[in-house]
Amino acid sequence: MPPRVPVIAFIGGGPRTAGVLERLAANQPGLFHGPLDIHVIEPYQPGSGRIWRYDQSPGLLLNSTAADVTMFTDESVTCDGPSVQGPGLSAWAAGILDGSIRDVPALEPHLLAQLRSLTPSSFPTRQLQSKYLEWFFGRAVSALGPETTVTVHRDTATGVERSSGDTHSVRLASGTVLTADVVVYALGHTDSVPDVETARLSEFAARHGGFHAPPSYTTDVDYSGIEPGQDVIVSGMGLAFVDLLVLLFEGRGGRFEERPDGGLNYVPSGAEPRLWAGSRRGVPYHSKISSTLRTPVERPRYFTASAIDALLAEHQELDFRTQLWPLIAKDAGYAYYRELFTGYPDRVLGSWASFEARFDALDWHSPLREELVAVSVPDPGLRLDLEKLDHPLSGCAFADHDTVQRSVTAYIQRDVDLRTGPDHSETLALFTALLFVYMDLGRLVPQERLNARSQQAIHGWWHGFFSFVDSGPPSHRLREMLALHRAGFLKFLGPGMWVRADESLGRFVAGSFQSPVVVDASAYIEARLPSASVERSANPALADLHDAGWGTEQRLLTSEGTHSTGKLLISGNYQVLSPVGTPQQGLFAVGPWTSGWGAGAFARPNTNAAPFRENDALARRILTTVAATHPTESQLTSF
Structure with a gap:
């Protein structure tokens, strides 16, 4: 009898699954000679999935330019599988217009208009990105060849059970049961069942006729309960906050008009609420940068493979703050000051060669390094202070409401000026250096060689800091915030924000630890994604994996005790691990809710991007x- 065709089931069919399918196609000729039967379980459109689906507000944009988005594992990626060249989003759009790319379904007129106006520096809509991702999924399926069948189930996986032998039964909400040899959990961002505090806030709002939106993917929340003119407290000023502004203002018929001074005016529709926004930092993410580098940023100079290997040879465990962060910070400083010296010599004293030689020899935390910068850069505002960058309003005491408003708006305006003006490209050098290190961290540092405190720091503080500096919105979103503020629809609470449910008022009360300003409102929105929690996952397949005892949350033993990250514990080769650390044969997982490095699903071209390295390694492991x-028939007959 011919060998049985192996079956691979993907739970989740978004861009991460599409990327792994592309890598399966690229690696199959060298690793497995025979047919495959692949099942993709995805309730939304495969390729885009839930987060990037077409069915969301047309006003929502990517936070990356068209030139900075690709799904292809290009020649820059250091992986064992072969590279595959292909068009990123910008080239894909151009190819549709010039007819060189034909295998695209008919696009709606407004998307064709977007294609015609798209440039490499444009920030595309998420609707357009959804079409690129769906096209890529189709291309990946086609590349698998005629011997491989791919079946898409527009359904939801509810659980997995061990079947006879090494196979698994995958249950679907429709009642269908699939038998698979390999199951890959590739679910992307998932929701969580509310924790005790979140449930308490929602119950409070319901009992007092108010509104509470817990952490969630912004576009999935029903904001129809927010009435025109209503005061709304908002915690969080990151990317979810930017999306919220789009939905509550332009999404309700408002619009922005250009002013002669380059700013914006907001023209209301009459359906707007009034937001009181704050966060831990009290300011929005830094905007994307439109300047051009005078001197290209090179790959990391200090955070290198040889430096990490030397640390690993000397230490059994590595500490992020004392051993890795000084190298990262020094690379950021090197790129920043190199651009400042070579691009703007009138702003510094001395030559770059002299500064570089002294900078090379000094530790980042050395007082001598600080003295060197103080002598070489006369303007204190041009000296790189990473602590100040991370907490720009730290130590400020605001006397009253007006002081808070002036300070936050001045900060936002300066950020826009620095990152959109042509004469501050040192901000782009810093951006690029941090991006290179972020991409290299997972490649160079084995996660199991980090102490528990460092794993917490990397998944917590470092990811948050990088996102704050490098993953912000297009600059016009910050200009829109200023316009909304001038129009009276957006007020700032400042840093160190706190919120409580006040039973005596029947309303939410909010303020800042750094100012006397206190406001109350019947509506409270937590503008952020839910924290990872496999134990409380709202996804039935993940919840089943945990409840069945096959998977567990990652737990770190720190000096304060055992800390759960909430993420699914996986091995270095993406296998699901049991509560006692045993690899679960045939079960794999990848994505932001796993204990891996949590790279995104797509990335910039030619950056040796982490998600493409992960996709390749996982695909090869599956094969x-x-x-x-x-064993295939040819392998059997060879014995």
């Missing part, structure tokens, strides 16, 4: 797994 358990 070697099925090759070991399913």
Whole structure:
């Protein structure tokens, strides 16, 4: 009898699954010679999935330019599988217009208009991105060849059980049961069942006729309960906050008009609420940068493979703050000051060669390094202060409401000026240096060689700091915030924000630890994604994985005790691990809710991007797994 065809089931069919399918196609000729039967379980459109689906507000944009988005594992990616060149989003759009790319379904007129106006520096709509991702999924499926069948189930996986032998039964909400040799959990961002505090806030709002939106993907929340003119407290000023502004203002018929001074005016529709926004930092994410580098930023100079290997040889465990962060910070400083010296010599004293030689020899935290910068850069505002960058309003005591408003708006305006003006490209050098390190961290540092405190710091503080500096919105979103503020629809609470439910008032009360300003409102929105929690996952397949005892949350033993990250514990080769650390044969997981490095699903071209390295390694692992358990007919006859 011919060998049985191995079956691979993907739970989730968004861009991460599409990327792994592309890598399966690229690696299959060298690792497995035979047919495959692949099932993709995805209730939304495969390729885009839930987060990037077409069915969302047309006003929502990517936070990356068209030139900075690709799904292809290009030649820059250091992986064992072969590279595959292909068009990023910008080239894909151009290819549709010039007819060189034809395998695209008919696009609606407004998307065709977007294609015609798109430039490499444009920030595309998420609707347009959804079409690129869906096209890529189709291309990846086609690349698998005629011997491989791919079946898409527009359904939801509810659980997995061990079947006979090494196979698994995957249950779907429709009642269908699939038998699979390999199951890959690739779910992207998922929701969580409310924790005790979140449930208490929602119950409070319901009992007092108010409104509470817990952490969630912004576009999935029903904001129809927010009435025109209503005061709304908002915690969080990151990317979810930007989306919220789009939905509550332009989404309700408002519009922005250009002013002669380059600013914006907001023209209301009459349906707007009034927002009181704050956060831990009290300011929005830094905007994207439109300047041009005078001197290209090189790959990291200090955070290198040789430096990390030397640390690993000397230490059993590495500490992020004392051993890795000084190298990261020094790379950021090197790129920043190199651009400042070579691009704007009138702003510094001395030559770059002299500064570089002294900078090279000094530790980032050395007082001598600080003295060197103080002598070489006369303007204190041009000296790189990473602590100040992270907490720009730290130590400020605001006397009253007006002081808070002036301070936050001045900060936003300066950020826009620095990152959109042509004469501050040192901000772009800093951006690029941090991006390079962020991409290299997971490649160079084995996660298991980090102490528990460092794993917390990387997944917590470092990811948050990088996102704050490098993953912000297009600059016009910050200009829109200023316009909304001038129009009276957006007020700022400042840093160190706190919120409580006040039973005596029957309303939410909010303020800042750094100012006397206190406001109350019947509506409270937590503008952020929910924290990872496999134990409380609202996704039935993840919840089943935990409840069945096959998977567990990652737990770190720190000096304060055991800390759960909420993420699914996986091995270095993406296998699901049991509560006692045993690899679960045939079960793999990848994505932001796993204990891996949590790279995104797509990335910039030519950056040796982490998600593409991960996709390749996972695809090769899947193929070697099925090759070991399913010898092909040619392999059988060779014995």
